[in-house]
Amino acid sequence: MGGTLSGKVALVTGGRGGIGRAIGARLVKEGATVYAADLSQSGSLGDTPEGETRYVRLDVTLESNVADALDLIDRESGKLDILVNAAGIEIEKTIEHTSLSEWNRCFAVNVTGTFLTCKYALPLMRKAVSHGTTASIINFGSYDGFIADPGLAAYCASKGAVHALTRAMACDHGPEGIRVNAICPGYIDTPMLQAFFAGAGSGGGGGTVETLRDAVRNVHPIRNYGTPADVANLVNWLAGDEARYASGQLWILDGGLSAQVQQMRL
């Protein structure tokens, strides 16, 4: 049946999280075979996962886990066309308050995890290329890899590392037909964002969670938060053959937020 990704095989890490689920569902809808990798069946969300993705238990920080997951895909599908590295965590602290183990955990998931899945996926992706098309790696950077939000130091640094890794891999593996891009989301409406508003995000202005949520929304030129489906739209395009010439780029998806100078309240 003729989706744009029909016949392709995809692995989505963080595949049971808010954004990961939307990506998995979209890739399935477009005809891909999708492996949704996460720490547990329900991932970071409490409810039962929906959709027709194939769950793979995976801790992206463990090399043996990653090797096993890619081995499973190799045995079942024989290739990998699309790798989406959506697994990520954030530590909401300044560096003084960040312990070494928190720092290491942030880099282990966001940077080392991306390194490991790419490293073990490359041989499988070469097999996909040999079928006559490009393969596509889609990493998750952040607009915080360009400009900082306060109290997110380790997260900002880890996303900057993902940006540089994305460009480096695009240089190294472009000649093999493997494209590497990163999506850099801004404020996407997920349970993680709502938890942020309810917690550390509110404060200085003394408003309620609702006024904070509205104020932040209205700083966006688009006057809205992004949705996981918005991210899935871009993943879908970058994954497919229409994007065959797109590689080594950082795709900011933030409703115009970072296109502007800070908006003073005049």
Place this chain on the structure above:
Amino acid sequence: MASKTGLDGKVAIVTGGGRGIGRAIVDRLLADGASVVTCGRGSRPQDLSSSVVWVQADIADRNHAAAVVGAAGENFGNAAILVNNAGVQVEKTVIETSDDDWDLVVGTNCKGTFNMCREMLPQMSEHGGSIVNLGSISGNVSDPRMAVYNASKAFVHGLTRSIAVDHGPWVRCNSVSPGWIRTAMVSEGFALARDPERAEADAVARHAVGRLGEPEDIANAVAWLVSDQASFVTGQCFIIDGGLTAASPLQPGLF
């Protein structure tokens, strides 16, 4: 006079040196030992140092730009320093912008900078020189309702890199992009706010250094860039904004 960055005997042209950031640059280059020529569309400001040569000129006009360069040659000799500071802004969206608005903003910010560089580059290519253009954080990220101004500053950034590439090794060319600098223009903005005190406090809170910039902050950067301390520095656009644009436009803690 003690020289901070050693510009003794050098001749500098600073456009738009009558007030604000341009005046601070003129005063600083003077203090560092340079002979300075500056220009503006109006008549000579009363409080301008008597050693500074003033030329009444609109640099959007090629002949006026040539006259400014000529005045430097007649009074002091070949200029080795050019600071393209003159700039105007019109607070409008694309739809609201008239042909006259376009001509004013693009004429001064783009063509004026271009005119001055074109006049100066032949002699700089022979005798050496350093150009500093005033860009803006608005050339990288947008201020609302400043469409043509924002675009004009992006032009300045692009021209800066092109001159550095085309006219090295004898000419160095860099740009400095100010953020919110405390000038008359900014003070007027606060005065118009519904709650001026709160507006200023909000603006200050968005700066990592805890204050707005002063014209001297920009002059400090320009003085360094035109000095021999910066002899390996070319083709770059430096942001001097107290950390404003290093932070997200959203600082939820402020809400």
